[in-house]
Amino acid sequence: MATSSIAWQQTASRMQQFYRLTKPRVVSLIVFTAVIGMFLAVPGAVPLNALIFGTVGIALVAGAAAAVNCLVEQKIDAIMSRTRGRPLPRGTVTSPETLFFLALIGGTGLLMLHQLVNPLTMWLTLGTFVGYAIIYTVVLKPNTPQNIVIGGASGAMPPVLGWAAVTGEVSADALLLFLIIFAWTPPHFWALALYRKLEYAKVGMPMLPVTHGDKFTRLHVLLYTLILIAVTLMPYATQMSGLIYLVGAVVLDAVFLYYAVKIYLDYSDELARRAFRYSILYLAALFAVLLIDHYIRF
Numbered sequence: 001m002a003t004s005s006i007a008w009q010q011t012a013s014r015m016q017q018f019y020r021l022t023k024p025r026v027v028s029l030i031v032f033t034a035v036i037g038m039f040l041a042v043p044g045a046v047p048l049n050a051l052i053f054g055t056v057g058i059a060l061v062a063g064a065a066a067a068v069n070c071l072v073e074q075k076i077d078a079i080m081s082r083t084r085g086r087p088l089p090r091g092t093v094t095s096p097e098t099l100f101f102l103a104l105i106g107g108t109g110l111l112m113l114h115q116l117v118n119p120l121t122m123w124l125t126l127g128t129f130v131g132y133a134i135i136y137t138v139v140l141k142p143n144t145p146q147n148i149v150i151g152g153a154s155g156a157m158p159p160v161l162g163w164a165a166v167t168g169e170v171s172a173d174a175l176l177l178f179l180i181i182f183a184w185t186p187p188h189f190w191a192l193a194l195y196r197k198l199e200y201a202k203v204g205m206p207m208l209p210v211t212h213g214d215k216f217t218r219l220h221v222l223l224y225t226l227i228l229i230a231v232t233l234m235p236y237a238t239q240m241s242g243l244i245y246l247v248g249a250v251v252l253d254a255v256f257l258y259y260a261v262k263i264y265l266d267y268s269d270e271l272a273r274r275a276f277r278y279s280i281l282y283l284a285a286l287f288a289v290l291l292i293d294h295y296i297r298f
């Protein structure tokens with residue numbers, strides 16, 4: 001009895017290590033935006049097969065993309081305090097195991113999307129996978145401070161994937177959702193990069209505060225926040241969303257702007273840390289408000 005309980009605990013702990021390779025908290029928000037994309041794509045109920053298999057398929061491929069990132073970056077992850085507890089640097093999973101695991105979940109996700117949702121969603125999700133796992137992680141991240149601006153395009157794709165899963169096409173409204181996340185990514189990441197600058201410098205990653213300094217980065221946080229605010233007003237301007245959304249977006253934007261202005265004028269690491277945390281709450285809340293507005297329209 002005691003032996004089987006220990007064996008069970010060991011299996012559970014191994015499974016947890018594989019789960020951690022998928023960066024579950026980031027992927028949860030990614031999947032959340034994909035699901036909202038599904039709901040916004042149609043006026044009434046979302047077809048159940050697109051909802052279930054689309055969500056699981058996108059989550060599996062996103063998890064596989066995150067695992068590629070963990071695999072490729074294990075050496076630098078071992079150096080940075082934020083990432084050294086990840087399974088590969090800790091040695092709780094090996095590289096071949098990671099490769100097998102990500103091929104298994106990624107392949108399953110793509111097959112599910114192709115067979116049970118539609119081929120367009122599968123191809124777009126595969127493109128998104130390549131965008132993050134290869135173009136961002138391998139090509140852009142170690143080579144240019146614009147890494148997250150360009151690479152952010154893959155993180156912005158999930159609502160488009162959700163939309164395609166339900167409708168079999170990509171519309172202008174879906175591209176607006178893409179634009180929101182695309183404009184959100186630089187202030188989201190550079191807030192973190194500002195207070196993690198020394199760690200990025202230590203591993204030689206050319207993040208904006210490392211290559212162009214704090215002042216330049218703080219200005220760019222502010223500028224992208226202004227772009228973000230303009231973009232978030234577009235769903236109302238194009239009548240994709242109504243008054244509930246507008247009010248929600250304006251309130252969320254006002255707080256984001258407060259952080260961006262304060263980061264620019266009166267920087268502290270603690271402030272940047274709070275702005276980073278707020279950016280996550282912001283995106284989740286903005287998409288939640290889009291959904292609420294979709295069903296209760298004034």
Ligand code: HEM
Binds near residue numbers: 026148152188280
């Ligand atoms: C290229 C684009 C992106 C970059 C470079 C980036 C960067 C980061 C980094 C470095 C962290 C880790 C913070 C830490 O653990 O200390 C993080 C956390 C997070 N990111 Fe992003 N991010 C990007 C896109 C996204 C997207 C598209 C989403 C969701 C739609 C997202 C959601 C999150 C969430 C929820 C966390 C918190 C995770 C946690 O609490 O452990 N990120 N991001």
Ligand SMILES: CC(C)=CCC/C(C)=C/CC/C(C)=C/COP(=O)(O)OP(=O)(O)O
Binds near residue numbers: 023154
């Ligand atoms: C649907 C699909 C295939 C989506 C894939 C897109 C995807 C997983 C985006 C995640 C963005 C992310 C984890 C950024 C973290 O930055 P980083 O990797 O530079 O952070 P790190 O320093 O913590 O590794």
